[in-house]
Amino acid sequence: MFPLLAQLILIVIASICKGKHENTCNVFPKDQYIEVGSDTKVVCHSSCVPGKISWTLNKRVIDESLSHTINSSHTVLSLRNFTEHSATVLCRSAATEEVLGGTTIRTYSKPSKISCILDYDNQEAGGVPELLTCNWEHQINPSKDINYTVLSASWLHPFQSEICNSRVTTCTSKYKTISDKILLFGDFNITVRAKSADFEAYSETQDFTSYHIWKIVRPKLEVTPRPDSLLVKWTQMDSSTESQCFCQVKYSKAINERTTEWVIDKALNCEDKGEMIIDKVDSCSTYKFAVRCALAEAPWSDWSLEKKVLTKLNMTDVKLRLWRKVAEPLKNGLRTVRAMWTGIPSTCQDTFTYMIKQQKTGENSTQTVCGNATCDVEVNQDAHRITLTVLQNDTLPVEDSVYVPAVGESLPQVTDIQTRNYEGVLLVSWKAPIQPVSGYMIDYTHDGNQFHWMETKYTNVKLIGLLDKKPYNITVTPLLDGRTGHGTQALQICSRVGDPGNVSIVNVEAYDKSAFVSWDVTTQKECSDAVVRYTVFYTAQNGPQLNVTADGKRQYISLKDLTPDTQYHLYVQATARTGSTQSSEWLFITKRFDPRLVTALLVCGSISMVLVLSFGLCCAVQWKKFKDKPVPNPGDSSVAGWSLASHQQPFSIPCESHYDRVYPEGPRRKSTPPLPKGRNPTRDQMEEYTVPDIVPSPDTQNKDPAEPGEFNPSSPGESTALLLLENNQLSPYRSQSSVEAAVQGTGKQSKHVAVKQQEKTGPATVYVTLDMFDHGNRHGREIEAEP
Structure with a gap:
């Protein structure tokens, strides 16, 4: 107090002396660092302005009672029990509110709440501790660099000495020699000094007793399983003291992090070994154990290394749960029955013997040695009882039995099974049978090999712990006293329906203003949800995103109103009730012109x-064909000579007509033309003529040929019709030999003998003009060749 007052007096005197030469205003001292809760004073030199002054602290007006005036130009502000971390003090003119000067006051605290522990650098060693670790609290400005020093004094060294230095609020001192370690026994005190460029502060001196801060080494632990309990032993490593120790044993069943943890306290001499028996543990289960100890009024040691142990099977606690699945009868009438049981944990490492005994009512039983989980046996259509026996060494066997009804046996059966899934849980309900039952057995499986079952007395059940997104088959069987009814299976249901399958674009066929898009969905999961709709999203370069929707049954769509010669980004999204999936992006460019037109x-x-x-x-x-077909010249025909002969020797025509009929001939024959009546031909006049074949008309092929020389008169109408028919179906010209043949024939002087029939040949096409017989007469003559 007195040094601060002397300092203020000197400041005032200096200010007064200086004020004789100039009128200045300011606040002194500048940037103070004071301890939290201490008092301080601030002087305002106000010679530059007349009248009173006022003070503000962090913009709050300070009561005038805290300041007093020394003279007309100096005013002193007294602040008591100052606790602000940082504050700005301003001196103002009371008349004009003009700021005459100011200063910043910061506070610091001294270290407090010191705690120390005697510990070990090596947890496997015992004896005298070798480390002294002290911690404290200090509220300071984080931007300041503080150097801490721990000072200690004991009954052997009454004056404090430095034992460690630190820049944080913890410090450890290591005692290596025996003489140093002796200092730790008995009573000693600790003081912490905090020093920075602006301040230096000392904590209050804290007294300690070594036995109250001695943290002994962690114990060593051993756990031995027994048939019905666990034996826990631990060894205390510290043997340098005969004081009493307190120990804690904690253990828990290793199922999950939320498993209940048990802690048991036990007091013993620190030199003795600890021992404890844990009973009432579950069979074939894994437990975790740890132990720690402490001296009286001292902190706990570290927990020992954790030990895990698997308990043994206690046969007295085994409760078998036997069930069976009965298959449909085969052609030979036998049924396969799968026996399943629980009650013996699969984690048990002991050796067990499982026996299945099947017995038909009124007959002897047969036994089968089985595995450790399931067993298949065959029974006929009659009722049977199956018994499971479990043996372990010399212990008493454990048994359970189940009933297998006969085929067609009159037993109750549930009806109207309803199933529903909700967030991975299956809800099953059914209608009870008319007959009274004692309960129901519900068995369910997702693969037909691994079964789970549970028993209930109600007509509904909730199945939990199922595999995610797996189909389950559920069967409900009523239970009677000592017997079972017939099972009823529900429709297969998934534990949870997942997202739809993966969508992949198959093809995009682009045109100028449209595109045809097709895609496919690959279902990779058994319980994928059905697609409700597909949405095709497409975007042109620097354009907005557009989309079209198709229903879940269609996997193609046409995009319309596209811009020609433009690149588009495309992907397909499949949406179901449970979620959606989308394909990878597809790029395509529309055509400049429609390729379908080209x-x-x-x-x-x-x-x-x-x-x-x-x-x-x-x-x-x-x-x-027309060019290669030979066309005979009618002028070269032998008939051409008939016209000349007709002028010399006219024929006698029985019946005249404007149009003489021309009849086609049959097979080609050699014949002589008929002679005119009243004339007897001479030998020289006898000439041999060769008449080509003429194809008969269809209506005359089956008629008898006319006699030689016989003429058949016809009416003009009939002649015209016949000519028209012949123009359509037959050649309009008569077959004949060429002129050359006729000339050759006339040039020979031969006798007219019986005409020999020529060999038949194929029909030939000939052409005949009606005026080739008479150049002057346009009307043709009817000529009939002899057959």
């Missing part, structure tokens, strides 16, 4: 070209 033109052009080529080829073939 294709249509090419197809039409190709078809037209084929038709033209086909037509030209047909014409060429027909022309070649």
Whole structure:
């Protein structure tokens, strides 16, 4: 107090002396660091302004009672029990509120709440502790660098000495020699000094007793399993003291992090070994154990290394739960029964013997040695009882039995099974049978090999702990006293329906203003949800995103109103009730012109070209046939000579007609033309004529040929009709030999002998003009060749 007052007096005197020469205003001292809760004073030099002054602390007006005036130009502000972490004090003119000067006051605290522990650097060693670790609290400005020093004094060294230094609020001192360690026994005190560039503070001196802060080493633990309990032993490593120790044993069943943890306290001499028996543990279960100890009034040691142990099976606690699944009878009438049981944990490492005994009512039983989980046996259509026996060494066996009803046996059966899934849980309900039952057994499986079952007295049950997104088969069987009814199986249901399958775009066929998109969905999970709708999202370059929707049954769509010669980004999203999946992105570019128009033109052009080529080829073939077919000249025919003969020797025509009929001949024959009546031909006049074959008309082929020289008169109408028919179906010309043949025949002087029939040949096409017999007469003559 007195040094601070002397300092203020000197400041005031200096200010007064200086004020004689100049009128200045300011606040002194600047930037103070004071201890929290201490008092301080601030002087305001106000010679630059007349009148009173006022003070503000962090913009709050300070009561005038805290300040007093020394003279007309100096005012002192007294602040008591100052606790602000940092504050700004301003001196103002009371008349004008003008700021005359200011200063910043910061506070610091001294270290407090010191705690120390005697510990070990090596937890496997015992004896005298070798480490002294002290901690404290200090509220300071985090931006300041503080150096801490721990000072200690004991009954052997009454004056404090430095034992460690630190820049944080903890410090450890290591005692290596025996003489140093002796200092730790008995009573000693600790003081912490905090020093920075602006302040230096000392904590209050804290007294300690070594036995109260001695943290002994952690114990060593051993756990031994027994048939019905666990034996826990631990060894205390510290043997340098005969004081009493307190120990804690904690253990828990290793199922999950939320398993209940048990802690048991036990007091013993620190030199003795600890021992404890833990009973009432579950069979074939894993337990975790740890132990710690402490001296009286001292902190706990570290927990020992954790030990895990698997308990043994206690046969007295085994409660078998036997069940069976009965398959449909085979052709030979036998049924396969799968016996399943629980009650013996699968984690048990002991050796067990499982026996299945099947017994038909009123007959002897048969036994089968089985595995450790399931066993299949065969029974006929009669009722049976199956018994499971479990043996372990010399212990008493454990048994359970189940009933297998006969085929067609009158037993109760549930009806109307309803199933529903909700967030991975299956809810099953059914209608009870008319007959009274004692309960129901519900068995369920997702693969037909691994079964789970549970018993209930109600007509509904909740199945939990199922595999995610797996289909389950559920069967409900009523239970009677000592017997079971017939099981009823529900429809298969998934534990939870998942997202739809993966969507993949199959093809995008782009045109100028449209595109055809097709996709496919691959279902990789058994319980994927059905797709409700598909949405195709497509975006042009620098354009908005558009979309079209298709129902879940269609996996294709056409995009319309696209921009030609533009790149588009495309992907397909499949949406179900449970979620949605989308395909990877697909890029395509629309055509500048519609490719279908070019294709249509090419197809039409190709078809037209084929038709033209086909037509030209047909014409060429027909022309070649026409050109290659020989066409005889009627002027070269032997009939041409008949016209001349007719002028000399006219025929006698029985019946005249404007149009004489020409009849086609049969097979080609050699004949002589008939002679005119009243004339007897001479030998020289006898000429041999060769008449070509003439194809008869269809209506005359089956008629008898006319006699030689016989003429058949006909009406003009009939002649015209016959000519028209012959023009359509037969050649309009008569078959005849060429002129050359006739000339050769007349040139020979031969006798007219019986005409020999020529060999038959194929029909030939000939041409005959009606005026070749008479150049002057336009009407033809009816000529009939003899057969």
